[in-house]
Amino acid sequence: MPILYRPDRRPSAGSWLSKRGLMNLYASGEDYLEAILVLYKKFGSVRSVDIARHMEVSKPSVCHAVNILKEGFLTIDENHFLYLTSQGKVVAEKIYERHRFFTEELIEAGVDPRQAETDACKMEHVISDQSFPKLKEQKEKNRLLLNLFTAYVVKSVEGKRTTEIQNAISRLVKGKTVLIIVTNVYTKRKNTNA
CATH class of the missing domain: 1.10.10.10 (Winged helix-like DNA-binding domain superfamily/Winged helix DNA-binding domain)
Structure with missing residues (x-):
């Protein structure tokens, strides 16, 4: 029983x-x-x-x-x-x-x-009634930060390489610290036809 x-x-x-x-x-x-x-x-x-x-x-x-x-x-x-x-x-x-x-x-x-x-x-x-809400809160903060970062990156590249960046973000390992450097390198072409 x-x-x-x-x-x-x-x-x-x-x-x-x-x-x-x-x-x-x-x-x-x-x-x-x-x-x-x-x-x-x-x-x-x-x-x-x-x-x-x-x-x-x-x-x-x-x-x-x-x-x-x-x-x-x-x-x-x-x-x-x-x-x-x-x-x-x-x-x-x-x-x-x-x-x-x-x-x-x-x-x-x-x-x-x-x-x-x-x-x-x-x-x-x-798990205690004190610990569980803290875990949920931490997970939500991490999710929010990742969503904000993803939105920022997608907007920053103005559609260029968006899929590549989103794939890289999805491969991030939870609990691991990573350094992400986003560069904004554009080359301006001269119009040589004029």
Whole structure:
């Protein structure tokens, strides 16, 4: 059976109160919420059997998880469809955002996509709420600088060698420092026909 909560953990963004007292979700609980979110976005509805298939776990494991997560993170209607509560959606979206971020970063770094998915699933649970926004902010700054630089270079050469320059920029290795020198050398031709 998956361990979805641990009563002795300190409160965090994923904590909640129930009859059992203050509890925090473990990674497996977050994974179930993330799976429900992903499946709901993909199919519009989610049942326990869908989660079992998606996560490749047994139906009894899903039932156990659902019974725990019903205490604040999801609801079940009379047709056995699962829905995230507002708190469940907050947790699921947080984990899903981290998962996508780390998967993209790892693939961009050259990691095999399947391995990137596996590693991202681990990383999404251990990074703190303080560190993740800083990583996102840094990536966004780098992306903005690269976009500004690309626009500047393209404009500077007035269409000359644009493809060559864009190809060179796309080959830059993330995390490596490079020196880029852009020269503006034009030769003026004399009109000798006059």
